[in-house]
Amino acid sequence: MTAVLEASKISVSFGSVKALVDVDLEVPPGKLVGLIGPNGAGKTTLIDAVTGFVPATGTVVLNGRDISAEPPHVRSHLGLARTWQTLELFDDLSVQENCVVASRRPSTLGTLAQIVLGRRQPTQAAVEEAIRILELEEVAGRMPSELPQGKRKLVGVARALAGQSKLILLDEPASGLDTNESFDLGRRLRRVVDEGVAMLLVDHDMALVLNVCDYVYVIDFGRVLAHGAPAEVRANEKVLAAYLGGVATVTEAAGPEAAGSEPAPAGQSGKAIL
Ligand SMILES: Nc1ncnc2c1ncn2[C@@H]1O[C@H](COP(=O)(O)OP(=O)(O)OP(=O)(O)O)[C@@H](O)[C@H]1O
Numbered sequence: 001m002t003a004v005l006e007a008s009k010i011s012v013s014f015g016s017v018k019a020l021v022d023v024d025l026e027v028p029p030g031k032l033v034g035l036i037g038p039n040g041a042g043k044t045t046l047i048d049a050v051t052g053f054v055p056a057t058g059t060v061v062l063n064g065r066d067i068s069a070e071p072p073h074v075r076s077h078l079g080l081a082r083t084w085q086t087l088e089l090f091d092d093l094s095v096q097e098n099c100v101v102a103s104r105r106p107s108t109l110g111t112l113a114q115i116v117l118g119r120r121q122p123t124q125a126a127v128e129e130a131i132r133i134l135e136l137e138e139v140a141g142r143m144p145s146e147l148p149q150g151k152r153k154l155v156g157v158a159r160a161l162a163g164q165s166k167l168i169l170l171d172e173p174a175s176g177l178d179t180n181e182s183f184d185l186g187r188r189l190r191r192v193v194d195e196g197v198a199m200l201l202v203d204h205d206m207a208l209v210l211n212v213c214d215y216v217y218v219i220d221f222g223r224v225l226a227h228g229a230p231a232e233v234r235a236n237e238k239v240l241a242a243y244l245g246g247v248a249t250v251t252e253a254a255g256p257e258a259a260g261s262e263p264a265p266a267g268q269s270g271k272a273i274l
Pocket residue numbers: 014017018019037038039040041042043044045046085
């Protein structure tokens with residue numbers, strides 16, 4: 001079956017810094033693929049290269065079409081949506097309005113919103129569907145600033161989903177979330193993927209990535225260090241060596257039960273922060 005995303009030999013340099021070197025990565029249809037790696041490994045740069053926000057060499061193929069030469073807005077029209085490491089929500093609009101913002105805002109914001117939202121302006125039905133899948137019905141009328149961080153992150157995902165995208169690239173959606181929130185996020189991301197949307201999940205939360213993803217890539221210093229099913233990656237000696245140099249141990253811990261009754265802050269028990 002044709003991959004939704006096929007990125008081949010992607011290289012990006014910033015002056016003398018080689019941020020990515022010949023990275024190959026695939027996201028099959030209806031799958032949740034994880035991308036992990038230490039700080040500065042090149043994860044965000046890969047999302048930027050795939051979405052067209054940084055100049056890159058190599059090829060990016062989306063649903064069989066070579067989009068390597070296309071600008072970001074064309075890629076988004078073709079079904080590519082992303083979130084940013086620093087969550088950008090419109091704080092003066094409700095959750096629901098954040099999801100329909102492209103149709104409400106005039107031209108200058110329209111382009112940005114289209115990039116955020118994906119290939120076309122969301123229909124009311126698509127907005128409602130995104131809110132339903134992410135179980136945000138109860139907060140749909142609330143302002144983002146009134147919501148806990150975990151819910152705000154979900155609004156960012158809902159906004160990408162509302163654009164009826166074929167592939168969503170998420171950059172660290174679990175940052176700032178505690179173990180319970182992160183577990184809940186993983187469950188809801190899985191719901192999105194089960195609806196047929198392919199997803200690339202970049203995160204430092206090893207428990208989240210290894211437990212919800214179907215396949216995982218590990219990059220280090222801009223190169224793919226390992227890739228495989230979560231169990232293979234968890235046992236990979238190169239991965240362990242790369243991470244044992246830091247603070248992490250690769251754990252099995254996953255849900256609220258694993259973390260005990262008290263929610264643990266990010267970076268503590270039950271989460272392996274790389
Ligand atoms: N605009 C830029 N100009 C110069 N160097 C950059 C730029 N963006 C990223 N880099 C460098 O490219 C490398 C990869 O950075 P990138 O942000 O992709 O890492 P990351 O894996 O997303 O890290 P983190 O986990 O901290 O988010 C780093 O060495 C970084 O300093």
